[in-house]
Amino acid sequence: MDEEDKKMDQFVNSIKEQNKDFENAKDDAINEGRYRDADSIENQIKRIHDMKVIDALSKYCVIPKYGFPVDVVDLKLYVNGVIDNRYDLNRDLRIAISEYAPDSEVIVNKKKYTSKYITLPKVGELEKRYFCCCPTCKKINLTIDKKIANYCECGEDLSGERIESFIEPSLGFKTGITKESTRMKPKRSYSGEISYIGKGIKDDEEILIPNRLIIESFSNDHLLVLNKSNFYTCPVCGYSEKSTNNLTLTKSAKHKNYRQYDCSCDELNLTRIGHVFQTDVVKLEIPSLEINDKNGFAKALSFMYALLEGISIAMNIEREDIDGVVKWNYEFESYDILLFDNVPGGAGHVKRLMGKQKIIKSLQIALNKVSKSCCDEDTSCYNCLRNYYNQTYHSLLKRKYAIEVLNNLLNDLN
Ligand SMILES: [Zn+2]
Ligand SMILES: [Zn+2]
Ligand SMILES: [Zn+2]
Numbered sequence: 001m002d003e004e005d006k007k008m009d010q011f012v013n014s015i016k017e018q019n020k021d022f023e024n025a026k027d028d029a030i031n032e033g034r035y036r037d038a039d040s041i042e043n044q045i046k047r048i049h050d051m052k053v054i055d056a057l058s059k060y061c062v063i064p065k066y067g068f069p070v071d072v073v074d075l076k077l078y079v080n081g082v083i084d085n086r087y088d089l090n091r092d093l094r095i096a097i098s099e100y101a102p103d104s105e106v107i108v109n110k111k112k113y114t115s116k117y118i119t120l121p122k123v124g125e126l127e128k129r130y131f132c133c134c135p136t137c138k139k140i141n142l143t144i145d146k147k148i149a150n151y152c153e154c155g156e157d158l159s160g161e162r163i164e165s166f167i168e169p170s171l172g173f174k175t176g177i178t179k180e181s182t183r184m185k186p187k188r189s190y191s192g193e194i195s196y197i198g199k200g201i202k203d204d205e206e207i208l209i210p211n212r213l214i215i216e217s218f219s220n221d222h223l224l225v226l227n228k229s230n231f232y233t234c235p236v237c238g239y240s241e242k243s244t245n246n247l248t249l250t251k252s253a254k255h256k257n258y259r260q261y262d263c264s265c266d267e268l269n270l271t272r273i274g275h276v277f278q279t280d281v282v283k284l285e286i287p288s289l290e291i292n293d294k295n296g297f298a299k300a301l302s303f304m305y306a307l308l309e310g311i312s313i314a315m316n317i318e319r320e321d322i323d324g325v326v327k328w329n330y331e332f333e334s335y336d337i338l339l340f341d342n343v344p345g346g347a348g349h350v351k352r353l354m355g356k357q358k359i360i361k362s363l364q365i366a367l368n369k370v371s372k373s374c375c376d377e378d379t380s381c382y383n384c385l386r387n388y389y390n391q392t393y394h395s396l397l398k399r400k401y402a403i404e405v406l407n408n409l410l411n412d413l414n
Pocket of ligand 3 (some may be wrong): 373374375376379380381382383384385399
């Protein structure tokens, strides 16, 4: 600890920075007469100060997450308002925000339970963030207060865009009353795509072919996963309803708390639920994947999913343990490919890619995989690019795009 320690420094600095940002936001809110916002921000400051040191060290990956798991939450089972302690249900928050989200159902020992409450802290508030998704580049612009920057990094004017908020349900969930039904298949809600937030520490190693390819790796990079649905949540007891289309900021609803007594509050607030996590990231900047090419996004995606298959085979990594996102590169006006470890805390998987020979091997295996005649070149199938997790993009994934990008990069690297 006496010597220089990047992770420790980053940990200390980011906590200090967060605290400062909140203090500034609180001052702004007070100066502008937004006293309720100021109270809410004050609660966030308290939350930071009350955080347990071990939890914080693990969250920031200063100590290994597998030894000190912090982002693991429970779904507590309540039957008629009384806790049933027989079962121990827990999940990493990344999964819990969809599987345990309010109105999702779980089956335990052949019995169905419905999650209904977000567990709130006895004092203070859960971590809350505001964000605005840029309609042009899809970047999630995150802030701690309701005020969002006027312009996105891509130049888009954000002043007219809707500002949303999410809370991080880090204390878990509780079940409510489960309605009897003959439908056995549990209802669940879904998490959306993962968004890249940034703030990682860049490692020294890089692979560079000027104007063609830059590969860099990062530790403790931040990614965000959000449940796709909106929820109405009671600020007093955590009672929550998945919202239907009607997105007013508040909704009146008489309800019972988790002990099944009438709650004193009948105004629910609109929110989303999400989780910011830290992991290892490898970034590929490929200037030829131009934003201005109308097929650029489809090319970037097709290439990324081919590469993930290639890496998984080349390095013997479970395909589910790695994933990727496509993001705008504002400097080159191209698409960056960000690959990350899909396991809590990062397992060092994607970083093993940092070596020219390993990249070449992964690209070659990827090219092999997409060069088989499993389907028409103009499309893709479950043998080449498609899988359960990239369903949203199936129509964009084309073998010929992957082949084109892979061939170009292999030429550049040889
Ligand atoms: Zn943008
Ligand atoms: Zn309530
Ligand atoms: Zn195919």
